[in-house]
Amino acid sequence: xxxxxxxxxxxxxxxxxxxxxxxxxxxxxxxxxxxxxxxxxxxxxxxxxxxxxxxxxxxxxxxxxxxxxxxxxxxxxxxxxxxxxxxxxxxxxxxxxxxxxxxxxxxxxxxxxxxxxxxxxxxxxxxxxxxxxxxxxxxxxxxxxxxxxxxxxxxxxxxxxxx
Amino acid sequence: xxxxxxxxxxxxxxxxxxxxxxxxxxxxxxxxxxxxxxxxxxxxxxxxxxxxxxxxxxxxxxxxxxxxxxxxxxxxxxxxxxxxxxxxxxxxxxxxxxxxxxxxxxxxxxxxxxxxxxxxxxxxxxxxxxxxxxxxxxxxxxxxxxxxxxxxxxxxxxxxxxxxxxxxxxxxxxxxxxxxxxxxxxxxxxxxxxxxxxxxxxxxxxxxxxxxxxxxxxxxxxxxxxxxxxxxxxxxxxxxxxxxxxxxxxxxxxxxxxxxxxxxxxxxxxxxxxxxxxxxxxxxxxxxxxxxxxxxxxxxxxxxxxxxxxxxxxxxxxxxxxxxxxxxxxxxxxxxxxxxxxxxxxxxxxxxxxxxxxxxxxxxxxxxxxxxxxxxxxxxxxxxxxxxxxxxxxxxxxxxxxxxxxxxxxxxxxxxxxxxxxxxxxxxxxxxxxxxxxxxxxxxxxxxxxxxxxxxxxxxxxxxxxxxx
Numbered sequence: 257x258x259x260x261x262x263x264x265x266x267x268x269x270x271x272x273x274x275x276x277x278x279x280x281x282x283x284x285x286x287x288x289x290x291x292x293x294x295x296x297x298x299x300x301x302x303x304x305x306x307x308x309x310x311x312x313x314x315x316x317x318x319x320x321x322x323x324x325x326x327x328x329x330x331x332x333x334x335x336x337x338x339x340x341x342x343x344x345x346x347x348x349x350x351x352x353x354x355x356x357x358x359x360x361x362x363x364x365x366x367x368x369x370x371x372x373x374x375x376x377x378x379x380x381x382x383x384x385x386x387x388x389x390x391x392x393x394x395x396x397x398x399x400x401x402x403x404x405x406x407x408x409x410x411x412x413x414x415x416x417x418x419x
Numbered sequence: 420x421x422x423x424x425x426x427x428x429x430x431x432x433x434x435x436x437x438x439x440x441x442x443x444x445x446x447x448x449x450x451x452x453x454x455x456x457x458x459x460x461x462x463x464x465x466x467x468x469x470x471x472x473x474x475x476x477x478x479x480x481x482x483x484x485x486x487x488x489x490x491x492x493x494x495x496x497x498x499x500x501x502x503x504x505x506x507x508x509x510x511x512x513x514x515x516x517x518x519x520x521x522x523x524x525x526x527x528x529x530x531x532x533x534x535x536x537x538x539x540x541x542x543x544x545x546x547x548x549x550x551x552x553x554x555x556x557x558x559x560x561x562x563x564x565x566x567x568x569x570x571x572x573x574x575x576x577x578x579x580x581x582x583x584x585x586x587x588x589x590x591x592x593x594x595x596x597x598x599x600x601x602x603x604x605x606x607x608x609x610x611x612x613x614x615x616x617x618x619x620x621x622x623x624x625x626x627x628x629x630x631x632x633x634x635x636x637x638x639x640x641x642x643x644x645x646x647x648x649x650x651x652x653x654x655x656x657x658x659x660x661x662x663x664x665x666x667x668x669x670x671x672x673x674x675x676x677x678x679x680x681x682x683x684x685x686x687x688x689x690x691x692x693x694x695x696x697x698x699x700x701x702x703x704x705x706x707x708x709x710x711x712x713x714x715x716x717x718x719x720x721x722x723x724x725x726x727x728x729x730x731x732x733x734x735x736x737x738x739x740x741x742x743x744x745x746x747x748x749x750x751x752x753x754x755x756x757x758x759x760x761x762x763x764x765x766x767x768x769x770x771x772x773x774x775x776x777x778x779x780x781x782x783x784x785x786x787x788x789x790x791x792x793x794x795x796x797x798x799x800x801x802x803x804x805x806x807x808x809x810x811x812x813x814x815x816x817x818x819x820x821x822x823x824x825x826x827x828x829x830x831x832x833x834x835x836x837x838x839x840x841x842x843x844x845x846x847x848x849x850x851x852x853x854x855x856x857x858x859x860x861x862x863x864x865x866x867x868x869x870x871x872x873x874x875x876x877x878x879x880x881x882x883x884x885x886x887x888x
Contacts, residue, residue, distance in 0.1 A: 258485060258567045266486055270503060273479055277507065280471060281514060289536040355519050355537030356745075396536050 290396025290418035295332035298349055301417040302334070306410050308347055311336035323348060324364050330357065331397075344372055344383045347410055348401040358394045365392045365401040372403075420464040422614075422669045423621045425875055431461065432673075439677060447598060451574050454677060458579040462542070469541040472511065477573040479507055480551040481566065484558040488565035501559040505552065512548045515540055520744030543583035545741060547576050549708055554590040556712050563591045571597040580673035584666045586684040586704035593679060600678035610675030612864060617668025619867035620661040622874050624835055628658035631828055632794075638820065646817040648807045650824055650832070652787050655794050657835040660689065663702070689839045692778040693770060694758050694785055705741070709734050724764070732756045742793070747801065751792040758785060 261269065302308045314335040316327045327333060331351040338345040350361055369390045376383040391407040393400050398418055402410045420427050435457040442449045463470040483504035487497030519537035526533055554575075557563045566572040575597060581588050635651035667684035674681045688700035698706055717730045732753065739752015762770070770778060791808070795801040806812035837843065851860035 257569050261482060261485065262489070266500075269482060273475075273482075273507065276475065277511065280475065284468065284538060285536060288538050292534055354523055355535065356523055358537060394539075397534070 288395065290398055292397070293418050295334055295349070295351055298414065298417045299334050301413050302336075302347070302349075302410070305413045306347075307404075308336050308410070310339070311345060311347065312339045319348075322346075323368055325350065325361065330361075342380070342383070344376065344380075344386050345404045346402070347404065348399070349414060350399045352397050352399070355397055358397075358399055361399040362392060362394060365390075365399065368401070369403070420461055422666065422673070423618060423871075423875065425872070428618075428872060428875070431457075436676065444601070447600070448570070451570055451597070454578065455570060455574045458574065458577040458582060461579040462577060462582060466539065466541065472541055472544075473547070473577055474573070476508070476511065476547065476551055477569070477576050480504055480555055480576070481569050481572045483555060484565035484572075485567075487555070487558050491561065497559055501555055504555045508548050508552055508555075512544060514538075515544055517740075517744045524746075546585045546587055547582065549587050549705075549741075550590070551576060553587070553708060553712065557589065557591055563594055566590070566594070566597075578674075578679070580670045580677070580679070581681060584663070584670065585702075586667055586670060586681055587708050588681055588704070589708075592682060596679050602676070602678040606675050606678065610672045610677075613672030613675060614669050615672075615864045615868050615871075617665045617670075617672060618871045620665030620668060620838075622665075622871040623867070624838065625658050625660075625662035625665055626874070627831055628654045628661065628835060631824075631831070632658055635824070640814075642818065642820040643807055644815045644818045644821050645807060645810045646821045647824060648804060649787075650821070650828070652791050652794075652804075652808065653832065654828075656689075656783075656787050656790050657832070657839065659790060659793075660685075660839055661835070687839065687841050689783065689786070689836075690779070690841070691782050692775065693782055694755065694762055697782055697786060698755070698759070705738070709738055713737060728760050728764075731760055735759070743796075745796045747792055747796050747798070751789060754789055754792055 314322070314337050318337070319325050319327055319333065319335050322337065323335070325333075331353050333348065333350040335349075336347045337343075348365065352358055352361065369387055369392070373384065373387050376387065386403050386405065389407055390403045391400065391411050393411070395415065395418055398414075400411065400414045404410055420431065422428075435453070438457075439450055439453050442453055444450075459470060459473070462473055483500045486500035490497035490500060515538055519535065522533060522535045525531070554563075554566075554572075558565050566575070575588075575590055575593060578588075631654040632651050635647055635654070638647065664685035671681045671683070682704060684702060684704050686700040686703065688697050691697040691700055714730060714734045717733065718726060719730065720727050722730065735752045735756030736749055737752070738755070739748045739750065742748045742751070773781075791801065791804055795804055803812070807814050810816065847860065847863075850856060851863060
């Protein structure tokens, strides 16, 4: 490899290195970015295209109670939760003011999954299955968290709404 | 993948060891290939896309070093290739680690709201970028020759025991081991012992101190008191030590199992008698990196006093910034820069006359205050924490919650303090490694291993502080 590389002019290799890095960073950035969309638009897309309407929309107090998230620290959110007391289905989308806040939100979602798993471990087979497929992702200035029968559908609608 | 995870302990490590040792000892290239494949798999577990970045970094630095070597063979310095590699490495690190920080700072200074996307940080990027830079600088300074084998160089950069949390291994320290290394049962046993001690430090101690610190941080205002917050930062002080030094122990132990000798990264920092001594004992591989590649090239201490002060402030601000893209880390680094300047130019003659316990207490208090800057990124919360610690917030000195915490965690805290000194290891070596007593040592190690795995299976609190760096 050493000798083969020696045959290529260094300027070309360096240009190729710059180009590859540029394309990689551009690709990574584009795939992680999101448009600045109003939460009302995301809610309406979710209501139209998913079963979120079968869940109950939760208020600021419930957001703090179940997720440990203080709504005042963020731009906006939507939080829906199963109407059944033993249901674990829930969907949360939070729009942050600063991207630096996303890590803390991700931790909150992970903690929520862990505490739910602790609560249902040993008797809630179906709940445990749903929790094992929980989706937690960040895109642009949004956090998306979902536990549901088909979390991929919710994720797809969310992605489409902010892409 | 974390070392302190069931996936690593029960599947990844045994499988890698088995395949590695199935390859004949003499076929070092095949063993290197096994380790490289395992390292890339280990790295790609969380964010597979960043494996591209790792291979890119390996090629960039491999090629640049070869170019430096060729230029030097022709009587030139190779400075152009060195600067190209430096620029590209810092560009990648800066883009992933500091882009969001710079945008946030810009937005808050200008009042603008420029929309941007913060990217997740590739795991271990700060560690492997610094390793790559040390290699480039060493080749440029002719301390080592460029590595001709891309496989060996990529293995050096991506070697999984030290990939995500150091120690920052200099290429010159492992150059020979990449092509010739022997592993016998003594090495393997010593490595296993070191790994188990590290695992125990991380899982049994750090995680419990972390849980205590988190619980105190979440207390309602009515339960807060001066002593409680000091207990909180004391718990964090122990957590970060056992967390990071435990991870370093695991890395050193794993390295030894595969025939690599990594330098020590911690040397009982909390027994230090001064801040200067503390930094000779804490995260040694990072301190020596900055000393060798930033502080000395800036002139070190062989310059005028104002210039020396400036050098120290530059090095320590950068040390802070290396730890995270946030102003609290810059503050933490600068805090140590200022303290080291004060120690060297003001306190030094007086400190020598202080009794040992005063010097020790002074160091511990300074370090604990430092961890307060380090652990709280939000300046409002940091101000509140300091106000309570200093007793100027109007909270009680101690209350029922303080007594409850001392009663429930007093033994754990005392154990942590004791285990952060060299005495327990000295006892282990003198008593449990003595001929005829080895079985006691083995029983102790097995106990630590079983308890750690049980904790990982049944517990859910397993953070890792240095993971994000």
